[in-house]
Amino acid sequence: MQSSTQSNRCQHDYVEVYDGPLHSSPLLGKICAGSLHTFTSSSNLMTVRFHSDSRYTFRGFQAHYSSIPADHNTTLLCLPDYMRAVVSKDYLQSQGYSVQSVTMSNSHCRPTVTSQEVIFNVPYNGCGTVREENNDTINYSNIIKATSSGYIIKRKKDLHLHISCKMLQNTWMQIMYVAEDIADVNENQFGRYDVNITFYDSASFSQPLYDFPYYIDLNQNLFLQAYLHSADKDLVLFVDTCVASPDPHDFNTLAYDIIKSGCVRDSSFATFYSPYSHLARFKFNAFEFINRHTSVYLKCELDVCRLRDYSSRCYQGCISRSKRDTSSAQEKVDVLVGPIQLREGGAESRSTGNVK
Known part of the structure; x- marks a missing residue:
């Protein structure tokens, strides 16, 4: 990314560039005015934040960005149920390690070996994965090891490949690196939680409905x-x-709020008891808004938080927009559901689970 030059004396408008999500990533630079400056992120996510004191109006800031191919020796993907770590066979052999020497501390967790790669699918709740919490993340980590040949005399240290998936609100930060005498390899990626919304036939939530519209x-x-x-x-x-x-x-030009920032806007909206914390159940009534349009879509924003973290957004309830703007930024999962259409006379009832 390129933009105006960096300065520590920004008195009016300025731009901040972060190496990843806002508030949890290092600041790459603070930019006011002047010549071009280049920043390089360590992952596929960079945050650009604009500050203005609203006193003066000028031409503003301009930025250009481009992507750089990642190192293909090692890759890490944080999926909903497991970490997928892939190591190139050519990379292992070039460092003097055999494919057969690549293991995890839990001997039951074996990799899948293809013609080009060694692939580990490491569950978050198994294979010795360690779960740790700090103020704003939940960290899942494990180690993949490759031992050098020889039992009495070893001419090369063992290879330790550390893998870690870090959850910040609804964002995964993925890290892979090699320790000891091997050159450090860092793989940073960001992804989102997999959340869907499904319609059900009643308040018992026993029968999901999948047809659409x-x-x-x-x-x-x-x-x-x-x-x-x-x-x-x-x-x-x-x-x-x-x-x-x-x-x-477009959920701005012509829209109807059912619940907004945790504040109920439609009197028919209600939540239900859920037997599991990773489920959220709610209902509302079809309203006159639907009667005026051929099809209606729902866009819902959901927060993911640590269970019993009563300082998190999930336990704060209704927050006014003005109060919310003064707090730290909230990461969200957006889910689109629809379309919903009014039944014509004699038409059979149908339903949707069409989630994007």
């Missing part, structure tokens, strides 16, 4: 369940906002 009657109760796909059950899901719109690409 979802044909309904005016004032009919709509029952929805949000589900967080994660092997870690010490997480909680919170429905922050749900907005309806006839346009699945």
